[in-house]
Structure formats: structure tokens, C-alpha cells
Amino acid sequence: MSGEEMPDLVVHNIGQLATASPDGEWNLQLSKDGYVIIDGEMIVEVGEGEPPAARDALDAGGRAVVPAFSDPHTHAVFGAWRAQEFDLRLRGADYKNILAGGGGILETVAATRAKSADELASSLHEHLDVMLSCGVLTCEVKSGYGLDREHELKMLEVVSRVDSEHPVELIPTFMGAHAVPPEWGDDADGFIREMVLPLMDEVAGRGLVEYADVFCEPGVFTADQSRTVLRAAREAGLQGRIHADEMEPSGGTQLAADMNCASADHLLAAPEEELRGLRDAGVTAVLLPGTAFMLQKPYAQARWMIDAGLTVALGTDFNPGSCPIIDIKLIMALGATQMSMTPAETLVAVTRNAARSLGRTDRGVIAPGFRGDLLVLEAPDYLHLVYRPGAPLVRQVIQGGRPIYERGVDVTYAYRTTGEEGER
Amino acid sequence: MSGEEMPDLVVHNIGQLATASPDGEWNLQLSKDGYVIIDGEMIVEVGEGEPPAARDALDAGGRAVVPAFSDPHTHAVFGAWRAQEFDLRLRGADYKNILAGGGGILETVAATRAKSADELASSLHEHLDVMLSCGVLTCEVKSGYGLDREHELKMLEVVSRVDSEHPVELIPTFMGAHAVPPEWGDDADGFIREMVLPLMDEVAGRGLVEYADVFCEPGVFTADQSRTVLRAAREAGLQGRIHADEMEPSGGTQLAADMNCASADHLLAAPEEELRGLRDAGVTAVLLPGTAFMLQKPYAQARWMIDAGLTVALGTDFNPGSCPIIDIKLIMALGATQMSMTPAETLVAVTRNAARSLGRTDRGVIAPGFRGDLLVLEAPDYLHLVYRPGAPLVRQVIQGGRPIYERGVDVTYAYRTTGEEGER
Numbered sequence: 001m002s003g004e005e006m007p008d009l010v011v012h013n014i015g016q017l018a019t020a021s022p023d024g025e026w027n028l029q030l031s032k033d034g035y036v037i038i039d040g041e042m043i044v045e046v047g048e049g050e051p052p053a054a055r056d057a058l059d060a061g062g063r064a065v066v067p068a069f070s071d072p073h074t075h076a077v078f079g080a081w082r083a084q085e086f087d088l089r090l091r092g093a094d095y096k097n098i099l100a101g102g103g104g105i106l107e108t109v110a111a112t113r114a115k116s117a118d119e120l121a122s123s124l125h126e127h128l129d130v131m132l133s134c135g136v137l138t139c140e141v142k143s144g145y146g147l148d149r150e151h152e153l154k155m156l157e158v159v160s161r162v163d164s165e166h167p168v169e170l171i172p173t174f175m176g177a178h179a180v181p182p183e184w185g186d187d188a189d190g191f192i193r194e195m196v197l198p199l200m201d202e203v204a205g206r207g208l209v210e211y212a213d214v215f216c217e218p219g220v221f222t223a224d225q226s227r228t229v230l231r232a233a234r235e236a237g238l239q240g241r242i243h244a245d246e247m248e249p250s251g252g253t254q255l256a257a258d259m260n261c262a263s264a265d266h267l268l269a270a271p272e273e274e275l276r277g278l279r280d281a282g283v284t285a286v287l288l289p290g291t292a293f294m295l296q297k298p299y300a301q302a303r304w305m306i307d308a309g310l311t312v313a314l315g316t317d318f319n320p321g322s323c324p325i326i327d328i329k330l331i332m333a334l335g336a337t338q339m340s341m342t343p344a345e346t347l348v349a350v351t352r353n354a355a356r357s358l359g360r361t362d363r364g365v366i367a368p369g370f371r372g373d374l375l376v377l378e379a380p381d382y383l384h385l386v387y388r389p390g391a392p393l394v395r396q397v398i399q400g401g402r403p404i405y406e407r408g409v410d411v412t413y414a415y416r417t418t419g420e421e422g423e424r
Numbered sequence: 425m426s427g428e429e430m431p432d433l434v435v436h437n438i439g440q441l442a443t444a445s446p447d448g449e450w451n452l453q454l455s456k457d458g459y460v461i462i463d464g465e466m467i468v469e470v471g472e473g474e475p476p477a478a479r480d481a482l483d484a485g486g487r488a489v490v491p492a493f494s495d496p497h498t499h500a501v502f503g504a505w506r507a508q509e510f511d512l513r514l515r516g517a518d519y520k521n522i523l524a525g526g527g528g529i530l531e532t533v534a535a536t537r538a539k540s541a542d543e544l545a546s547s548l549h550e551h552l553d554v555m556l557s558c559g560v561l562t563c564e565v566k567s568g569y570g571l572d573r574e575h576e577l578k579m580l581e582v583v584s585r586v587d588s589e590h591p592v593e594l595i596p597t598f599m600g601a602h603a604v605p606p607e608w609g610d611d612a613d614g615f616i617r618e619m620v621l622p623l624m625d626e627v628a629g630r631g632l633v634e635y636a637d638v639f640c641e642p643g644v645f646t647a648d649q650s651r652t653v654l655r656a657a658r659e660a661g662l663q664g665r666i667h668a669d670e671m672e673p674s675g676g677t678q679l680a681a682d683m684n685c686a687s688a689d690h691l692l693a694a695p696e697e698e699l700r701g702l703r704d705a706g707v708t709a710v711l712l713p714g715t716a717f718m719l720q721k722p723y724a725q726a727r728w729m730i731d732a733g734l735t736v737a738l739g740t741d742f743n744p745g746s747c748p749i750i751d752i753k754l755i756m757a758l759g760a761t762q763m764s765m766t767p768a769e770t771l772v773a774v775t776r777n778a779a780r781s782l783g784r785t786d787r788g789v790i791a792p793g794f795r796g797d798l799l800v801l802e803a804p805d806y807l808h809l810v811y812r813p814g815a816p817l818v819r820q821v822i823q824g825g826r827p828i829y830e831r832g833v834d835v836t837y838a839y840r841t842t843g844e845e846g847e848r
Contacts, residue, residue, distance in 0.1 A: 083807035087767055090760055130816060294761060294813075327814035330754075336514055337718060343511055383507035389718075390751035390814050392554060408832025 007039035009401045010054035011374060015062035017046070018382035019366035020352035026306065028344045028382075036065070038372035041400030046366060058396070058403060060376050064384070066347060067364050068373035068397060069328050070138035070354035072286050073241075073265050073315035075175075076127050077120055077155050078145050079111030082320045086294075105145075105179050108320055112145035112155065120158045121165075127318070127326060128168045132405050134327045135375045135394040140171040140315070140358055142213055144178030149199050152176055156208045167404050171358045173211040173241060174203050177221055177229045192225055197232045204236035210359065211262060213241040216252035223251035230259045239359070245270040246291075257281040263313070263357045267300045268292060272308075275301075279310045284357035287349075288317035289334040290325035302339035313353040314346060333389035343386040372401035431463035433825045434478035435798060439486035441470070442806035443790035444776035450730065452768045452806075460489070462796035465824030470790060482820070482827060484800050488808070490771060491788050492797035492821060493752050494562035494778035496710050497665075497689050497739035499599075500551050501544055501579050502569050503535030506744045510718075529569075529603050532744055536569035536579065544582045545589075551742070551750060552592045556829050558751045559799045559818040564595045564739070564782055566637055568602030573623050576600055580632045591828050595782045597635040597665060598627050601645055601653045616649055621656045628660035634783065635686060637665040640676035647675035654683045663783070669694040670715075681705035687737070687781045691724045692716060696732075699725075703734045708781035711773075712741035713758040714749035726763035737777040738770060757813035767810040796825035 017034040021027065035051035037044050045052070085103055089095065098104045112120070124141075131139060141159050146152035156172055163170040176196040184191040203209050212233035216226035230240040239262045244252030246266035256264035257277035264270075264278055265286040278285055285305055292299045305312050314331050317323040325331065332346035341349070355364035363371040376396040377384065384393055397405035441458040445451065459475035461468050469476070509527055513519065522528045536544070548565075555563060565583050570576035580596055587594040600620040608615040627633050636657035640650035654664040663686045668676030670690035680688035681701035688694075688702055689710040702709060709729055716723045729736050738755050741747040749755065756770035765773070779788035787795045800820040801808065808817055821829035 081804075081808070081811070083805050083811045086811045087807050090764075090766060133816070296761060324812045325814055326812070330814040337720060340514075342514060379507075380505075381507050383511050384505070387505070387507045387510045388748045388750070390749055390754040392557070 007037050007044055007054045009038045009056045009058065009372070010051045011036045011038070011058045011060055011065065011376070011398065012051045013062055014060045014065045015380050016064040016382065017366060018064060018066050018347065020067070020348040020364060022365050022367050022370075024311070026345050026348055028347065034065070036366060036372070036374065038401035041371055043366060043368055043370050043372050045368060058376075058398070062380065063395065064377040064379055064382050065366070066375050066377065066382050066385075067351040067366050068137040068375050068399070069135045069350045070358060070360065070364060071131065071136050071315050071318070071328050071350075072140050072263065072313050072354040072357045073288055073317050074139055074141050075144065075317070075319035076139065076141045077112070077124050077143070077158055078108050078320045079113070079115040079120065080108065080320065081324070082107060085321070105321060106182060108145050109147055109179070109181060113151045117154050117158050117161075120155065121162050124158060124162045125166055128162065128166045130326050131328070132168055132397060133392075133394060133407065134329055135397060136168060136328055137373050137397065137399055138169045138171065138355060138358065138360055138363065140173055140211075142173040142175040142178070144175030144213070147176065147179065147181035148183075148195065152199055153203070156203055160208060167399055171211070171360075172209045173213050174200055174209040174238070175213040175215075176200060177214040177226070179215065179220060188221060188225055192221075192228055196229060200232055200238070201236050204238050209238060211241050212236070212238045213243065215243040216250060216255060217243065217246055218248050218250050223255050226252060226255055227259065230255070230261065234259070241265060249274075253278060256283050262359065265315070266291070268297055270300070272304070275305060275310060276308065279308060282311070284311045284313050284353060286313045286315050286354075286357060287335070287339070288315050288323065288331075289339055290331050291317045291323040293334055293338065294323050294325065299339045302335060302341050306341065306345060311353055312345070312349055313357050314349040315354065327390070329385050329393065330389055333386045336386040343383050346386055347382055372398060374398040378407070431461050431468055431478045433462045433480045433482065433796070434475045435460045435462070435482045435484055435489065435800070435822065436475045437486055438484045438489045439804050440488040440806065441790060442488060442490050442771065444491070444772040444788060446789050446791050446794075448735070450769055450772055452771060458489070460790060460796070460798065462825035465795055467790060467792055467794050467796050469792060482800075482822070486804065487819065488801040488803055488806050489790070490799050490801065490806050490809070491775040491790050492561040492799050492823070493559045493774045494782060494784065494788060495555065495560050495739050495742070495752050495774075496564050496687065496737050496778040496781045497712055497741050498563055498565050499568065499741070499743035500563065500565045501536070501548055501567070501582055502532050502744045503537070503539040503544065504532065504744065505748070506531060509745070529745060530606060532569050533571055533603070533605060537575045541578050541582050541585075544579065545586050548582060548586045549590055552586065552590045554750050555752070556592055556821060557816075557818060557831065558753055559821060560592060560752055561797050561821065561823055562593045562595065562779060562782065562784055562787065564597055564635075566597040566599040566602070568599030568637070571600065571603065571605035572607075572619065576623055577627070580627055584632060591823055595635070595784075596633045597637050598624055598633040598662070599637040599639075600624060601638040601650070603639065603644060612645060612649055616645075616652055620653060624656055624662070625660050628662050633662060635665050636660070636662045637667065639667040640674060640679060641667065641670055642672050642674050647679050650676060650679055651683065654679070654685065658683070665689060673698075677702060680707050686783065689739070690715070692721055694724070696728070699729060699734060700732065703732060706735070708735045708737050708777060710737045710739050710778075710781060711759070711763070712739050712747065712755075713763055714755050715741045715747040717758055717762065718747050718749065723763045726759060726765050730765065730769060735777055736769070736773055737781050738773040739778065751814070753809050753817065754813055757810045760810040767807050770810055771806055796822060798822040802831070
């Protein structure tokens with residue numbers, strides 16, 4: 001107890017405490033009139049009724065408390081938005097034609113190369129502020145908009161620097177194999193051999209990344225090329241992640257199982273037999289329904305996957321092209337209303353399961369021995385997270401036992417009729 | 425110019441000014457490097473380049489400026505959320521069975537009857553705070569969860585009182601014919617004749633409402649019963665609105681045209697020939713895609729309606745049962761990504777068209793002679809409103825020339841590594 005008699009913090013008067021269990025179950029543990037005791041950064045006790053004393057107390061006011069969220073798949077460092085392209089696509093423009101004209105991901109690569117590290121860090125800070133206000137405390141971030149040594153390193157150094165500056169913990173993934181940049185023409189093999197693999201050794205050696213990812217999709221990288229990348233990752237000491245079968249099946253899901261990846265992501269077009277392989281290999285299926293929503297594609301078969309025994313996590317895929325949705329709560333709502341997940345399953349998917357797919361087994365659960373990373377909701381029940389899409393439901397964020405964020409209680413406005421100034 | 429030489433306010437350095445035109449066109453008027461001059465509550469000049477001087481200046485910082493939004497369809501006064509029912513429905517429970525067990529709308533009626541006026545006013549204030557933060561300055565609110573004289577009056581008096589307290593302007597609609605309450609059994613005709621019609625005369629006479637609405641749907645009120653309500657509304661000096669063909673076609677759309685309603689709302693199952701009748705009668709189609717999203721129903725045929733020449737507005741349908749979505753920006757995103765509206769059309773639908781369906785022809789357009797109700801977006805382009813669903817894009821709200829809201833710039837958090845306190 002930090003060398004003192006009393007623990008550091010008690011969060012009490014919790015109307016509903018809702019958490020995934022420490023084991024692999026999908027059912028939530030729900031309790032009423034609860035409390036959580038945190039000492040140092042870790043939870044030491046969870047109970048109901050009268051709480052023991054602690055040095056500090058936080059009154060949840062009868063509200064719901066849930067574990068803080070992890071976002072297991074983002075491309076949150078990028079040089080510019082692509083709103084015009086979104087408008088063109090809604091008007092029927094084809095992505096392949098956009099790409100052929102230097103748009104699409106190539107536009108983001110050009111913009112990201114053009115921006116300084118300071119500019120990229122500043123915009124990453126802004127994104128993380130929004131993520132934090134949505135309850136995220138752990139966030140995977142991929143490189144992959146630099147696509148040459150200089151700019152991939154710039155992206156990863158930005159992630160490392162912002163990780164040390166911002167409360168959201170960043171998990172960096174090397175994704176040199178995100179696309180073949182224009183200067184390599186269609187020489188994907190040469191790009192992998194001469195750029196991706198040497199740079200992967202370098203960034204792994206410098207400790208700049210924890211994972212490596214590859215975009216396995218017809219027209220991007222084949223399953224064979226992806227296997228080359230993931231093998232080299234393993235040799236460099238990195239665990240793999242993979243963009244698999246997002247648009248068309250091409251063996252990516254099978255490859256994730258073969259290579260024992262930490263996660264296989266997207267899976268909109270993944271064949272059922274390959275999904276069973278994921279389950280047997282213990283690979284987490286990271287589903288990204290925001291992308292299907294934004295692109296008007298059929299959603300991944302989340303219901304089938306859960307019923308078949310797969311471990312499923314949900315992420316935003318936050319990026320300036322296919323999915324600019326930054327709010328993980330909105331992703332939970334898509335999971336429930338559009339993919340037939342139960343609200344309880346969506347909570348497990350963005351807490352325990354998302355954290356574990358990132359190797360963070362110390363969070364995503366409210367139980368003794370886990371980190372004191374909690375959210376006090378502006379709601380009496382965790383169900384509101386999916387029942388009220390888009391509502392500002394995160395009232396307070398507690399990180400490692402420290403209250404670090406409180407929702408804009410200090411917005412001011414003037415009342416229309418009386419002219420009196422109001423403090424909200 | 426308020427008796428002085430200079431106008432009251434100039435909003436300048438507008439990177440993109442995006443507005444519906446004053447006429448009925450769907451195309452936006454877009455300008456760069458713009459300014460808006462407001463004197464008193466009204467816009468007196470809109471231009472590009474160097475702005476004239478004014479007593480106060482607001483620098484938009486190169487951001488986009490759009491008209492403030494109107495939400496033309498809400499049930500924002502209610503006694504309790506229904507999150508548990510939402511969970512049950514996601515697990516496959518049938519709404520008719522829920523209703524038969526006293527749940528569904530009957531649960532909201534019981535909860536609303538049980539709450540005091542102060543309690544209802546307090547929760548309405550909270551909802552309006554969120555709506556304001558989403559850019560809404562004009563909001564229709566229906567009665568219809570009281571369903572007897574005492575509690576319908578209570579609801580409408582709450583709306584009147586909160587309208588005088590909160591900056592969001594409320595447009596009250598009498599919806600005594602929302603459902604038949606339990607004490608009337610299945611005597612819908614008796615309920616209309618003995619409760620709805622006399623109370624409508626009373627609330628119209630007291631000036632408590634501007635519109636009357638009726639739920640025309642198989643199992644609720646027939647087209648004949650709805651006609652009786654709308655005729656009586658007209659005799660009481662109220663214009664009609666109607667919940668028409670939400671689940672199944674039953675003549676509601678045709679009735680809206682026959683009765684020259686201000687709006688026909690929902691229209692998920694409206695036949696095309698009846699929609700043409702709406703167009704010819706000049707009735708606004710108020711579409712509520714949040715409800716289709718939450719209930720997993722097919723969306724209304726927005727693309728067809730716009731191409732056929734109908735006037736289309738978008739609203740939230742904010743209510744505790746079928747659609748708890750409060751963010752009109754999220755509704756715009758649904759319009760664009762799920763109903764094939766262009767982003768420009770969704771902006772027109774929630775500004776000029778929504779305001780006009782509420783009889784507010786003085787707003788929803790940024791042009792001389794319109795109210796100075798503007799939003800400064802945290803984005804360079806109005807497209808972001810639909811391109812980034814769920815993002816907090818409303819930076820400032822200006823109402824009648826007065827800046828009344830600024831987004832939580834003062835949220836504080838502590839940095840994880842350094843322990844330094846940050847001001848954001």
C-alpha cells in the first residue's frame with residue numbers, strides 16, 4: 001500500500017460496475033452499489049456496499065463505471081484529411097480511378113511526407129484529445145504513410161514522442177508494407193526486399209515498434225509477399241498483425257493463423273474455414289465496422305465468429321481515407337446495431353479483448369491485479385454506450401488510479417431570453 | 425444599424441462559407457476568404473476579401489462557417505431512458521410483445537407521468553446542452569408521453585418554460601394522438617373524441633403549441649382517425665405534422681398531402697405515388713434515418729425523393745425508444761452514407777429545409793435578411809460534418825449575432841509521463 005496504511009484512491013457510489021471477466025468469457029460481471037480500491041496504479045480490491053477508506057475518494061454519483069477502452073487498429077498519424085475524395089466517392093467515383101489519378105492513399109502519403117514532425121505531432125495530439133474524451137487510454141498506431149526510410153522513421157518518431165507527451169498510451173506498429181509507393185512502380189517484391197525488410201530490422205532494433213502489419217489484399221500485397229513480411233517481422237522480434245481479406249479473399253486470414261499473428265484485421269470477406277483456423281491458432285479477429293459503414297460494404301460476420309468461438313475485438317481503423325470515425329463508442333454502436341453483437345460483447349471487445357490483442361494483459365478488466373484504468377459514464381448503465389450513439393457519455397477518465405480527464409463542465413453560454421450568463 | 429454607425433459584429437477570416445441558397449435549390453453557395461456582418465440579430469452583409477469594420481469581431485481562423493441547424497422532429501421531453509428494452513430488442517425480442525407487457529412507449533408514458541415538471545425540465549436542459557454543442561439552435565419538441573390532460577399539459581408547460589430558459593429555441597407540437605393509453609383500452613375513437621380534441625383546443629387557445637402531430641400507422645391510429653385529428657388541428661389554428669408510413673403503408677402520406685401538412689415524417693414505407701402527392705402539395709418530407717439505423721429497418725428513399733423534386737429535411741427523432749440519437753451531425757452522416765444523399769444535400773436538409781418545415785423562414789441560410797445564427801466548425805470544409813461521424817466539429821455557436829457557445833476548450837488533463845498539468 002505504497003508504504004502507507006491506506007490505499008491511494010477509492011472510487012465509490014458506483015451505480016453499476018460493468019466489466020469483462022479476467023478469463024475469456026463473453027458475459028459481463030455486473031454489480032450494483034460498488035466500489036473500486038486503487039493503490040499505486042493497480043486495482044487492489046473491488047466490492048459492494050460500504051467501501052474502506054483511502055487517501056482520496058472519487059464519488060461516481062450512482063453512475064456506471066467501466067474499464068477504459070483500447071483501440072487496437074488506427075492510422076492516426078497522417079498529413080491531411082481527404083474530405084473531397086469522400087464526397088467524390090459518395091457521388092459514385094471509383095476508388096481505383098481515384099488512386100490512378102494520384103489520390104487515395106497516395107494523396108495521404110504525399111501529404112504525410114510533406115509535413116514536419118512537429119506538424120504531425122500536433123495533429124496527433126488533437127486526435128488523441130478526442131480519443132481520450134471518448135474513453136480510450138491505449139491506442140495502437142501504425143506507420144505506413146511514409147513508405148520510405150526517412151518518412152516512416154519520421155512517423156514512428158512522432159508516435160514515440162507523442163506517447164511520452166500525451167496520457168493516451170500508444171502502441172506503435174511498423175506498416176511499411178501498407179502500399180507500394182509511386183517511385184517503386186509495380187515492383188512490390190523489390191520494395192519489400194530493399195525498403196520494408198531492412199527498415200523493419202532497423203526500427204525493431206531501435207525499439208521503435210512492437211508489431212509489424214501488412215496489407216494482404218489483391219492489388220496490394222499477395223499472401224506470399226505478406227508471408228515474407230511477417231516472417232521477417234518474427235525474425236526481428238516483432239509479432240505480426242495483418243489487414244486480411246478486407247475486400248476480397250486472398251489467403252490473408254489463413255496466413256494470420258499460420259504465422260500466429262496477434263491479430264487479423266477487417267475480415268469482411270474472410271472464408272469461414274479460414275476463420276476457424278484463426279480460432280484454433282488463438283489469433284484475435286479485430287473487426288472495424290466503421291470502415292464498412294463509411295464504404296457501404298457488408299459488415300464482417302461478427303455474430304458467426306463469436307458463436308464459432310473466435311476472440312473478437314473492435315477498433316476504429318481511424319484514418320483519413322476509408323474511415324475517419326475516431327469515436328470507439330460509435331464503433332461499439334455499429335457492432336451492436338449492424339453486426340448483431342450484444343452490447344455486452346461490444347464492451348468486452350473494446351476493453352479486455354482489444355487490450356490483449358495489443359499484448360496488454362494488465363488492463364481492460366476491473367479486478368484486483370489489473371491497472372486502475374476506469375471510466376465514469378454520464379449514464380446509469382453501460383448499455384447507454386451503444387444505445388445512445390454519438391452522445392458524450394464519458395464523464396471522467398481515471399488512468400492508473402489518477403483522475404486525468406473530466407468532460408467539459410465549463411462550457412459557457414448565455415441564455416437567450418434573460419441575457420444572463422450561465423455556467424454549465 | 426442599431427442607431428450607430430457601425431454594425432454589431434463581423435465574423436471574418438472564414439476559410440469556407442457554406443450555405444443553402446435562399447431559394448429552393450439543393451446546390452450550396454460556397455465562398456472562400458469570406459466574412460459575415462450582423463447587426464442586431466440579423467445578417468446585413470456577406471462578402472469576400474477585406475471586411476468592413478464592426479463593433480465586435482470574431483476571427484474564424486480560416487475555418488468553415490455554416491448556418492446553425494434546426495432539428496424538425498424530436499420527442500425530447502421524457503421521463504426515463506429505455507436501455508434495457510434496446511438490449512432485449514437486439515437479442516431478438518419483438519416490440520409488440522414488449523408493448524403487450526407494458527413496455528415500449530407505455531413505459532415512457534408511465535415514467536413521464538411519474539416525473540415532476542422540474543425533473544422533466546432538468547433533463548430537457550441536459551439534452552438541449554448536448555444539442556447546442558452539436559450546432560442546433562432551433563428544435564421541434566412534441567408532447568405525447570402524457571396522453572391525458574394533466575400530463576400533456578405538464579409536458580407542454582415544461583417546453584414553454586425551458587424555451588424561456590435555454591438558448592435553443594423550442595417549437596412545441598401537440599401530439600396527444602401518439603398512442604392510446606392503457607386506461608382507454610382499444611377505444612381509439614373515444615380517446616380522440618374525448619381527450620385529444622378538447623385538449624387540442626385548449627393548448628391551441630393558450631398558445632402553448634404551434635403544430636399538431638398524429639401517429640398514423642396500422643395498430644396505432646388509422647388514416648381516418650388521423651384525418652379527424654388533423655382537421656380539428658386546422659380548426660384550432662394549428663398546422664399539421666404526421667408520423668406517416670413508418671413501418672407499413674396505411675395512407676398517411678396521402679393524408680399529409682390532402683391536409684396540406686407542414687411535414688410528413690418517417691416515410692420508410694411510403695408508396696411512390698403518394699410521395700408525388702406530397703411534392704405537389706408542397707409538404708416537406710422529414711426523414712429520420714437514425715430510427716432506421718437503430719431498428720435495422722430499410723432507410724427512406726431519400727435519393728428518389730430528391731430526384732423526384734420533393735423538399736426533404738432531416739431530423740433526429742430523438743426519443744428514448746426507437747432512436748436515442750441526439751446528434752444531428754450523425755443524422756447527416758447517415759443521410760450521406762446510408763441514403764445516398766450528397767453531403768451538400770444533408771446540409772440543406774438540416775438548415776434551410778428543416779427551418780422552413782417549422783415555419784422559420786428567417787433562418788438556415790447565410791444571406792442578408794436572415795438571422796445571424798452561425799456555426800464556426802473545427803474543420804476547414806463543411807464536408808467534415810458527414811465525413812467524420814461523431815467528431816466534435818462545432819467550435820462556436822453564434823445566435824442572432826451573439827457568440828453563445830464555445831466548445832470545451834478548458835478540459836484539463838495531467839500528462840502521463842511528466843506529471844505536468846496541461847490546459848487544453
